[in-house]
Amino acid sequence: MAAFRLTVLAALACFSLLSVSRFAAAQGDPNPNITTTSLSVSPVPTTPTTSVMSTTAAMSTTAAMSTTVPPIVTTTIAPTPTPTVTSSSPSPTTTTTSTPTPTPTSTPTPPAHSYYILNATTHRVCVLVIANVQLTLSYTNTSSNKSVSKDLAVTGNLNATVDHTNSHCNENSSTLLVLTFQADPDYNHSLTFQFNEAKDGYELTSVLTYLNFSDSTLFPGYNTSFTDSVTGNTSSIFSVGQGKSYKCDSSKTYSMEQVPQDAVKNLNVKISGLQAQAFDFNNKKDRFDKSISCTKDQKTSKIVPIAVGAALAGLVVVVLIAYLIGRFRSRKQNSYEALS
Secondary structure (H helix, E strand, O other): OHHHHHHHHHHHHHHHHHHHHHHHHHOOOOOOOOOOOOOOOOOOOOOOOOOOOOHHHHHHHHHHOOOOOOOOOOOOOOOOOOOOOOOOOOOOOOOOOOOOOOOOOOOOOOOOOOEEEEOOOOOOEEEEEEEEEEEEEEEEEOOOOEEEEEEEEOOOOOOOEEOOOOOEOOOOOOEEEEEEEOOOOOOOEEEEEEEEEEOOEEEEEEEEEEEEOOOOOOOOOOOOOOOOEEEEEOOOOEEEEOOOEEEEOOOEEEEOEEEOOOOOEEEEEEEEEEEEEEOOOOOOOOOOOOEEEOHHHHHHHHHHHHHHHHHHHHHHHHHHHHHHHHHHHHHHHHHHHHHO
16 A cells, blocks of 8 residues: 555656646747656565556556646736826016116205205205395485485395296305395395305305395385496305304394495395305205304303393292291290290
């Protein structure tokens, strides 16, 4: 029985080797790595009573068994389609060149009731003046043969305005602020502030006036056969450092030299409430810079605190005297009560 099992196992081994060899040949491998080995099985000695199946018969039986090799299934894998990426062309960029908007020039805002002119280059205030101006003069009325005194309130009821045509701002020469006034629309009169640069500052060199005597509204009865006009000018009014304004609230009267002489008598200009500045303005806001007060204002400002101090001191003395009198009367009253 053991010999029979061994024979079957050998046959199965031979069958396996034969199947592998055929499979390799079917794959078309010219040099298969499988070597078929012939097994030689020696008959195992058995007892004479045991029927022995010859190995040859077993091998014949094994050889007679047909082996069906399963067909080889070839699987074709279709290539994965590459996705088509459609790139859209970027839209053309339109470059817009914007024209810079010019910065608007700010409108100067000088103080109310002031007279000013602008620098033609910077469009900023070049000269700024606030003043009450009055011209005084006298002449002989040819009709009555009497002396007539005239007070011309240039910046008052005569409503002087800036003559921008004849005014000009020039730091290298005289800068003129020209005011015109009239009582009759047919006749113009003028008053001019003349500023000049000075060492480390500027000065109001003079105030000039032009009067047309043909204006019978202002000068009734004037003898125009002598002259029909007169011009007058003052000496220097003030000088001050650059970047500062000049201020004088006090009233000051300036004598004017006239041409022709003896056209009128006592031609003067009276200026009060004056504040003026020319050329450089440090604040850049078309307003007056720090002011320098005139001597007359400084004297007035010193007198006021002295007067106030003296009044307070006098009040303290009066209160003290009243207290002492009251105290004395109180003691006297107490002494009377003690005696009684």
